[in-house]
Amino acid sequence: MRQSEALLIVDIQNDFCPGGSLGIPNGDVIIPVINQYIKFFSAKKLPIIASRDWHPEETGHFKQFGGIWPVHCVRRTRGARFHPDLQLPDSAIIVSKGMDPAEESYSAFQALDKRKRRLVSILRKQRITHVFIGGLATDYCVKASVLDAIKSGFAVTVLADAVQGVDIRPGDSRKALAAMTDAGAVTITLAEFKSGHKH
Numbered sequence: 035m036r037q038s039e040a041l042l043i044v045d046i047q048n049d050f051c052p053g054g055s056l057g058i059p060n061g062d063v064i065i066p067v068i069n070q071y072i073k074f075f076s077a078k079k080l081p082i083i084a085s086r087d088w089h090p091e092e093t094g095h096f097k098q099f100g101g102i103w104p105v106h107c108v109r110r111t112r113g114a115r116f117h118p119d120l121q122l123p124d125s126a127i128i129v130s131k132g133m134d135p136a137e138e139s140y141s142a143f144q145a146l147d148k149r150k151r152r153l154v155s156i157l158r159k160q161r162i163t164h165v166f167i168g169g170l171a172t173d174y175c176v177k178a179s180v181l182d183a184i185k186s187g188f189a190v191t192v193l194a195d196a197v198q199g200v201d202i203r204p205g206d207s208r209k210a211l212a213a214m215t216d217a218g219a220v221t222i223t224l225a226e227f228k229s230g231h232k233h
């Protein structure tokens with residue numbers, strides 16, 4: 035693999051997994067798949083970035099303040115923590131989003147690291163040109179992150195068996211994936227990834 039590739043793991047947080055306040059029924063089934071990608075990128079010393087929703091208690095994103103969502107991923111709560119099965123290495127770069135009560139911030143490209151750097155600067159500084167993206171949810175944060183990555187000039191591969199959607203309307207995830215591929219993303223399964231990256 036060229037040194038220009040990075041893994042972006044979107045919002046694998048307790049509140050988006052079964053039992054969470056916005057639990058996606060199969061949200062956790064992708065975690066073992068993501069963990070395999072993590073092992074692969076770690077072994078190659080390629081950057082691994084994990085985004086998280088990191089909301090204040092009051093934000094226009096939540097139903098009670100005018101938004102559409104139940105309260106979720108309030109910063110420093112259990113629901114906002116990464117799922118305990120997610121095997122993030124210490125070297126993973128954590129980026130947080132949704133802190134501004136006036137912004138929805140679905141995209142990881144609106145997220146900041148602890149030094150307040152934007153994801154696009156972090157990636158460019160490391161000379162990344164190709165981002166592999168998986169996580170939750172296909173029809174919201176994954177879609178927004180993929181489209182922003184493409185707009186920012188990155189090649190994007192969506193990890194087809196490492197995403198799950200909310201599907202408020204049936205078919206939303208399927209449509210979201212079509213929008214991503216129409217915009218220029220390619221999709222890959224773990225089996226395809228492994229057979230294309232002999233190691």
Ligand code: VGL
Binds near residue numbers: 171174175176200
């Ligand atoms: C998300 C719904 C509300 C996501 C975030 O991470 O995709 N979905 N907030």
